[in-house]
Amino acid sequence: MSLLNILERWLVSRAAETIKRERPLVIAITGTVGKSTTKRAIAALLNADDPVTSKTRVSPKSYNNDLGVALTVFGHEAPGRSFLAWWRLLSTAWCISHGWRSTGIRTFVFEMAADHPGDLARLVAIAPPDVAVITAVTPEGDSIAPVHLTNYSSVQALTEEKATLVKALKSNGTAILNMDDPRVFAMRHLTAAPIITFGSVDGAEVRLIRVQVLTEENEYGRVPTGLEIQLESLNRLRTLRIQGVFGTPIAFAVAAAVTVGVALDLGLDPIQDLPNHFHPLPGRTRMISGIKHTTLLDDTYNASPAAVLSAIRDLATMPLLESQRRIVCLGEMRELGDQSQGMHRLVGSEAAKRGIDFFVACGTLAPAMVEGALANGMKEEQIKIFDDTPEAAEFLREWIRPGDVILAKASEGRLDSKGVRMERVIKALMLEPQRASELLVRQEAAWKRR
Numbered sequence: 001m002s003l004l005n006i007l008e009r010w011l012v013s014r015a016a017e018t019i020k021r022e023r024p025l026v027i028a029i030t031g032t033v034g035k036s037t038t039k040r041a042i043a044a045l046l047n048a049d050d051p052v053t054s055k056t057r058v059s060p061k062s063y064n065n066d067l068g069v070a071l072t073v074f075g076h077e078a079p080g081r082s083f084l085a086w087w088r089l090l091s092t093a094w095c096i097s098h099g100w101r102s103t104g105i106r107t108f109v110f111e112m113a114a115d116h117p118g119d120l121a122r123l124v125a126i127a128p129p130d131v132a133v134i135t136a137v138t139p140e141g142d143s144i145a146p147v148h149l150t151n152y153s154s155v156q157a158l159t160e161e162k163a164t165l166v167k168a169l170k171s172n173g174t175a176i177l178n179m180d181d182p183r184v185f186a187m188r189h190l191t192a193a194p195i196i197t198f199g200s201v202d203g204a205e206v207r208l209i210r211v212q213v214l215t216e217e218n219e220y221g222r223v224p225t226g227l228e229i230q231l232e233s234l235n236r237l238r239t240l241r242i243q244g245v246f247g248t249p250i251a252f253a254v255a256a257a258v259t260v261g262v263a264l265d266l267g268l269d270p271i272q273d274l275p276n277h278f279h280p281l282p283g284r285t286r287m288i289s290g291i292k293h294t295t296l297l298d299d300t301y302n303a304s305p306a307a308v309l310s311a312i313r314d315l316a317t318m319p320l321l322e323s324q325r326r327i328v329c330l331g332e333m334r335e336l337g338d339q340s341q342g343m344h345r346l347v348g349s350e351a352a353k354r355g356i357d358f359f360v361a362c363g364t365l366a367p368a369m370v371e372g373a374l375a376n377g378m379k380e381e382q383i384k385i386f387d388d389t390p391e392a393a394e395f396l397r398e399w400i401r402p403g404d405v406i407l408a409k410a411s412e413g414r415l416d417s418k419g420v421r422m423e424r425v426i427k428a429l430m431l432e433p434q435r436a437s438e439l440l441v442r443q444e445a446a447w448k449r450r
Contacts, residue, residue: 330360
């Protein structure tokens with residue numbers, strides 16, 4: 001075992017000891033999609049970003065593994081290769097875990113991910129949840145492969161992994177379950193803790209009634225500006241408007257956060273104030289102004305089949321004028337195992353069925369996406385295929401026209417992969433490229449060198 005592994009294990013054990021002694025409220029979130037956005041929505045509900053009054057700490061970035069949970073407990077970022085950063089982290093962990101200092105935190109909000117069986121069992125051993133939020137496992141049904149299925153024997157095995165959070169609840173805890181996903185809703189049978197549901201189906205205790213994109217008109221058409229979400233909870237209708245975001249995933253994340261508010265009996269004010277504190281994460285359903293009076297839908301952080309299908313449908317249903325074009329720029333999706341080819345054909349077919357005006361496909365699996373689009377009525381002149389994203393960006397810079405709305409989405413890239421890193425397309429098309437480090441994902445120096 002390396003020295004790094006030893007240090008990480010020590011930090012994890014110190015974090016577990018700190019949680020056990022300080023006994024904060026622990027809100028844990030898991031699922032195959034929507035974890036980070038749900039985390040940000042809960043953070044907005046609890047006004048976690050207020051440096052003066054907040055006693056809530058939310059895991060930054062995607063700190064969703066053993067080390068990430070420990071870093072969140074001690075309020076540190078990953079130390080990397082810095083000896084000084086490691087020294088500070090280890091010193092903090094020693095002092096807090098031995099009671100010489102306190103975290104000062106009353107509520108932790110953790111994002112908990114699972115790439116392999118047993119991952120979540122280790123995470124809940126560090127921070128046993130008081131509130132367990134399950135976003136979704138198979139939001140499109142069993143015919144759509146969930147992300148990370150590669151390392152699990154079946155969808156049922158993955159579902160059992162996600163259910164670890166629910167099973168770990170004490171009887172006085174609360175399970176927050178997505179009623180739209182039958183596999184998640186079935187988890188209500190796995191705990192004696194109270195259950196509160198959210199979703200768009202009848203019977204959900206926090207129910208999504210309507211999700212609508214807000215627009216403003218100009219000489220080039222209707223410009224998307226944000227999202228209006230109407231939901232019902234405790235027999236009351238509430239309408240929340242969030243600027244700069246789009247998409248059904250945002251609405252479900254907000255519904256989950258509102259359900260947490262119901263569980264914690266926070267009352268109406270924090271819920272109504274949620275949009276004022278919601279800060280979308282880079283690369284996740286963000287609206288960005290583009291060159292030539294266009295609108296960019298930046299969903300470039302990652303991609304799963306369910307998320308791609310949802311994004312295409314969100315673009316297709318935006319209330320644009322007939323003169324405006326809907327453009328989809330997709331790269332490959334990862335970790336789909338044997339279903340990879342079929343899932344890429346499926347997203348291409350969805351673009352055709354939803355009446356997308358132009359389809360740009362990138363990467364080694366682009367032919368499968370194009371095959372699906374052509375088989376479902378899209379014409380060859382509506383499609384462009386590229387090996388890599390810089391080529392797609394160069395084409396789009398010249399080809400787009402005022403009023404166009406462009407969606408970009410793909411899985412996170414690697415050195416040995418083409419057709420991903422879709423944030424490069426957004427950067428090439430954004431009106432203010434000088435704000436890339438603020439608005440886009442993967443703008444750190446290590447990524448830029450790739």
